[in-house]
Structures are given as C-alpha cells and as structure tokens.
Amino acid sequence: MLRDLLDAANGGRLHPRLKGVRTDAAGLLEEITAALRAYWTAVLEPHWPKLIAALEADVLYRARRLADEGAQGLFNDIDRGLRWSNGALSVDEPGVEEQLDVRGRGLTFTPSLFCNRAVTLIDYSGPPRLWYPARGRGTVWGAGVVSHSHGLAELLGRSRARILEVLSQPLSTTELARRLELSPGAVSQHLGILHRARLLDRARHGHAILYSRTPLGDRLVG
Known part of the structure; x- marks a missing residue:
C-alpha cells in the first residue's frame, strides 16, 4: 500500500488528504489502517x-x-x-x-x-x-425463507422440502438454519436424512461442511 501511495504521489494523482505520504508516510499508513479497521468493525464484522x-x-x-x-x-x-x-x-x-x-x-x-x-x-x-x-x-442481506410446493412437502415433510428447495447452491448447516429460521440441530437432523436418501451431497470446505443437491434432488425439486 505504501509503495502505491508513493507511486501515486510522484505521478501527481494523489488526493489532497493523502499527500502527507511525502512527509510522514508511516503516520499516514497507520491512519489508513485505523480507518479500515473501524469500517470493518462497523460494517462487515456483524455480517461476516x-x-x-x-x-x-x-x-x-x-x-x-x-x-x-x-x-x-x-x-x-x-x-x-x-x-x-x-x-x-x-x-x-x-x-x-x-x-x-x-x-x-x-x-x-x-x-x-x-x-x-x-x-x-x-x-x-x-x-x-x-x-x-x-x-x-x-440472498445475503435477507432472511431468505423460501416457499415450498405442496406436493414436495407432502412427500418429504415441510422442513425437508424447504431445505431441499433452498439448496440450489451449496450451504452450511448454520447458513441453512439462519435462512429458514430453524435450529441448527433440527437442520442437521433433516440434512442427514436427505443425504442418506441420496438427495444431497456434502463436501468439506475449510472448517465447514457444505451441502448441495444431487442430480436426483434436482429432479425431485423440478
């Protein structure tokens, strides 16, 4: 970042508030870092x-x-x-x-x-x-509670039908619970049943396990 600021200053394209890079580069870098940290805490961290x-x-x-x-x-x-x-x-x-x-x-x-x-x-x-x-x-900024077809709910039960429908993209148990307003324990139990029925795949990504529909699950929802 410091190198970029210096390059911009030498090219004469630097915003007036950042021209302190020529006289106190370390101080300016610390100020920018503090501003970014405050932005993270106020805007992104609660939703991370x-x-x-x-x-x-x-x-x-x-x-x-x-x-x-x-x-x-x-x-x-x-x-x-x-x-x-x-x-x-x-x-x-x-x-x-x-x-x-x-x-x-x-x-x-x-x-x-x-x-x-x-x-x-x-x-x-x-x-x-x-x-x-x-x-x-x-879907990130809303609750994302999905509707479910009556026939699918009769076949699988209301909660499993909702889980299967929302898994058009891979999601973790925690994210599914948030979107569907269910407890993580209940979601985990339903996911196990749907996985054993070969309607869902699961794969580890980092510390999380993500679930997604199998081709059979896609056909059932469709």
Missing part, C-alpha cells in the same frame, strides 16, 4: 458469518462446475464479460486493451459480494487476479 458462508458456497459450486464442464463451462457461467477460447481468457474491461501472459504465474479467481461484473487489475508486478460476482449474493 453469512458473508463467508456465501463465498464458500460459491467456491464449492465453481469447483464442481469446473470438474463437470471444464474451463469452457466454468468461465461461461461466471460472467458474461468472460470468454474462454483456445487456452486464452478474455475479460471485457471497458477502456482497457492489454494482454497479460500468466503462464507459470497462475490466475487467482476471487468471488466478491460487492461487484456486479468481473473485474481485474493490469499490474505486471503483482500476482494476476480476477474478481467476479459471487453466486447467490442477492
């Missing part, structure tokens, strides 16, 4: 459990998509501004005409809940990275 659940669910979904459909299916599903052809990935970035060879360096994909299209930074000194809109980000 459901934010990280949505991001982890997206990563698991993308991994399954890559395994099932390959690179073509993965990139076509992430964003309309991404195109994969003959081993090259094109990113539709307005006003940018650059080519970056990432062979031997890799390309990191990062889901985001705060962007509405795929974006990247052309920086030859940094690691290649691309941010894209996380799947299901629209």
